Amino acid sequence: MEHPKESGISRRELLRRSAGAAAGLSVAGVLTGCENTTTPIGAETAAGATSGAAAELVVPKPLGPAGLPLPRPDNSVTWAITDENKPIADGVQPEAGPLRIFNYADYIDPTTVKKFQKQFNTKVQIATYNSADEAVAKLASRAVEFDLIMGLSGSNIVNLIAQKLLKPLNHSYLPNLEKNIWPELADPFYDRGAHYTVPYVVWMDGIGWRNDKVAQDVAAMDVPWDIFWEAQAYRGKVGILDDRRDALSMPMQRSAMHKGVRPDLNTEDAALIQQAQRDLSELGAICNPKVTITDYQTLPEGKTVLHHSWSGDLLGAAFYYMPKGVPPTVLSFWGPESNGVVQNDFFCMGRTSKSPALAHEFINFFLDEKNAYNNFVNYTGYTPPQKNIDADALIKAGAIPKSLQQAVVRPDQFAANQELLQLSVKGQRLWDDAWSKFKAG
Amino acid sequence: MGGSRWTWRLLALPGVVWLSLFFLVAFYAVVAVAFGNQDTLSQPVPFWNPLDWNVGYVWATLKNVWHGGPFLTVSLRTIEFVAIAVLLSLVIGYPVAYFTARHAGRWKGVVLLALILPLWINYLMRMLAWINLLAPDGIGTDVLHAVGIEKLFISLGLLDQAGGWLSGQSTTVILALVYGYIPFFILPLFVAIDRIDQRQIEAARDLGASPLSAFLRVTLPLSVPGILAGAVLISLPMFGDYYTADLVSASTRTNMIGNQIDEFMRQGSEKVTGAALTLLLSAFLLILMFYYLRTTRQAGTSAQTT
Numbered sequence: 001m002e003h004p005k006e007s008g009i010s011r012r013e014l015l016r017r018s019a020g021a022a023a024g025l026s027v028a029g030v031l032t033g034c035e036n037t038t039t040p041i042g043a044e045t046a047a048g049a050t051s052g053a054a055a056e057l058v059v060p061k062p063l064g065p066a067g068l069p070l071p072r073p074d075n076s077v078t079w080a081i082t083d084e085n086k087p088i089a090d091g092v093q094p095e096a097g098p099l100r101i102f103n104y105a106d107y108i109d110p111t112t113v114k115k116f117q118k119q120f121n122t123k124v125q126i127a128t129y130n131s132a133d134e135a136v137a138k139l140a141s142r143a144v145e146f147d148l149i150m151g152l153s154g155s156n157i158v159n160l161i162a163q164k165l166l167k168p169l170n171h172s173y174l175p176n177l178e179k180n181i182w183p184e185l186a187d188p189f190y191d192r193g194a195h196y197t198v199p200y201v202v203w204m205d206g207i208g209w210r211n212d213k214v215a216q217d218v219a220a221m222d223v224p225w226d227i228f229w230e231a232q233a234y235r236g237k238v239g240i241l242d243d244r245r246d247a248l249s250m251p252m253q254r255s256a257m258h259k260g261v262r263p264d265l266n267t268e269d270a271a272l273i274q275q276a277q278r279d280l281s282e283l284g285a286i287c288n289p290k291v292t293i294t295d296y297q298t299l300p301e302g303k304t305v306l307h308h309s310w311s312g313d314l315l316g317a318a319f320y321y322m323p324k325g326v327p328p329t330v331l332s333f334w335g336p337e338s339n340g341v342v343q344n345d346f347f348c349m350g351r352t353s354k355s356p357a358l359a360h361e362f363i364n365f366f367l368d369e370k371n372a373y374n375n376f377v378n379y380t381g382y383t384p385p386q387k388n389i390d391a392d393a394l395i396k397a398g399a400i401p402k403s404l405q406q407a408v409v410r411p412d413q414f415a416a417n418q419e420l421l422q423l424s425v426k427g428q429r430l431w432d433d434a435w436s437k438f439k440a441g
Numbered sequence: 442m443g444g445s446r447w448t449w450r451l452l453a454l455p456g457v458v459w460l461s462l463f464f465l466v467a468f469y470a471v472v473a474v475a476f477g478n479q480d481t482l483s484q485p486v487p488f489w490n491p492l493d494w495n496v497g498y499v500w501a502t503l504k505n506v507w508h509g510g511p512f513l514t515v516s517l518r519t520i521e522f523v524a525i526a527v528l529l530s531l532v533i534g535y536p537v538a539y540f541t542a543r544h545a546g547r548w549k550g551v552v553l554l555a556l557i558l559p560l561w562i563n564y565l566m567r568m569l570a571w572i573n574l575l576a577p578d579g580i581g582t583d584v585l586h587a588v589g590i591e592k593l594f595i596s597l598g599l600l601d602q603a604g605g606w607l608s609g610q611s612t613t614v615i616l617a618l619v620y621g622y623i624p625f626f627i628l629p630l631f632v633a634i635d636r637i638d639q640r641q642i643e644a645a646r647d648l649g650a651s652p653l654s655a656f657l658r659v660t661l662p663l664s665v666p667g668i669l670a671g672a673v674l675i676s677l678p679m680f681g682d683y684y685t686a687d688l689v690s691a692s693t694r695t696n697m698i699g700n701q702i703d704e705f706m707r708q709g710s711e712k713v714t715g716a717a718l719t720l721l722l723s724a725f726l727l728i729l730m731f732y733y734l735r736t737t738r739q740a741g742t743s744a745q746t747t
Contacts, residue, residue: 035495040479041486065481133708137484159482236601236608242691244709281693288601288609290691303576303607425481428710436711439704440511441518441693 062424076189097122109379154190173360176367206335208309225254244435251279268427316381338416609692626671633667
């Protein structure tokens, strides 16, 4: 497959040449070669991937880069394992290392990593990135090489596959996958057969609040999301997640809950996206929300009292950020049972990994129940999708207060909610434009 | 003479190379991205050859401003915030610069040191300190409440509620901008006032001008280049600033154009639009710079003729 960038250059060259020929290579002719378009290079090719005759026989689905399918729960994708990029053979001894990992900052427990280093007599080197976009761009530049990449999700997999950045996995090294991981994530719709990815942690979007400062019982409301539109009393102490997809999908969930319907949180319907933006913008007059992702700090400190939150941040807040004298029981979390947002991210192997057997061992090590539990409770606050780690056990062990029971995602809850997934170029721009409008205030 | 000319040129060479590499090349990269396109992975594809340039994104950005879209909203807000912040810097900074230059005497060095001292601490650290001071239970909030400033601001409609300095207030963002940048305003202004020939003021007084009249007719006009230099020096970074609003407010109602650019560049699918917006901001700042250069040149010419 040709790299989209390469196809763009040849297309531009073609335009310039044809314009030049028509005008006899005059200055005017060259100037007509200048484009006036906001259509990304290669988008036409992707959109036209289905042939004319076939297109008439199917309801078209949005396509991703290079015409690759966009995975959805009702449109699962099995990424092929090609002859030129095969998994490693069975029974290879772990390499000496070092194991080079690319991950978000502070997203893995150093103590558990040290334990791995000791057990396998190796060194682990972790380089960090700040956003999935940045990570994919750096990997795509091929200027950096990693054995293992962590923290990317189903919304990035099409890009990773399209750019041939991943090496397939050999499950004979990963017995803990089948043994410990929720079945639906051991064989996820975005990567059937887990050919290239293995889940790391799960979380959900919900409402985090200070139950000692917010009068309403948010979880008991018919539509808990309404609390943001009734938050006049908490003006200036309300927060919305600073993430376009999470934030705009919140009013979509609220609207659907009122109507008793299931929303499509990966919609590319311009009217629905614009309506979500208008609804979200209403909050400016009601409670002037902060748009941040620092709820894990501001809720414990009381600088915000009501926040649109990721479940893992509330658990992290309870584990680490409570000021002296403030018990974690003042924090509450509500997340929808269905039709809301759940997410998971994964481990995947760099295509040019120099320590592939060791990388497999690392994945399997973190899929071990005890190691996953330590990584969760002692550091990240984000739930591993382990069969035997659930809220009841954590409450019983005194690890979390009962008010945060819902911040530990259950497998049935995960299945009944939706993941925010990659959109087509056109769809992505609709969300981005709506977000830009909201952020302009 | 010829040899000396070449020596100076040679000495200027490293500076020119440095500027070329770290400013012109970087700036041209932004231009190439803004007049380029992106691929289906939403990664920018710069068009380096001007003959290939694609005006689509710049044109769409201009249309957004023209049709009153979000870019116009943030642009107008940015101009408002920066204008007020520069004006406040003038009102607060001029007396300080005037005092330091004319009346500080042997304390001049100490006052100057006190002005520069905050710059030893990283800008972000200073802002983070204010976040703690202005928190609802912060010491700064308590002091502002005790001395009646909080009440005054609420009665003037400049603050929503008691203790709400960090709850998405335009006032806080503007004051934070002033706090962050005012030393850069005062220093060139101090130099301009310090360089005014004392005899000109004495001459005005001898000819019967009152102290106020001498200030208005002699000192103030002669310090205009310093005011302009200070204004340019602080308004340029203020126009591109995004972290101040992010740190002390984080509300969409106080977002500046820098926040929009940051938003496009950091995540999402429209990095080329971010580059186009950067280019438009640069063009606007270039107009301001030309005005400044023209004014200071005219001032220089008239000073030479008088």
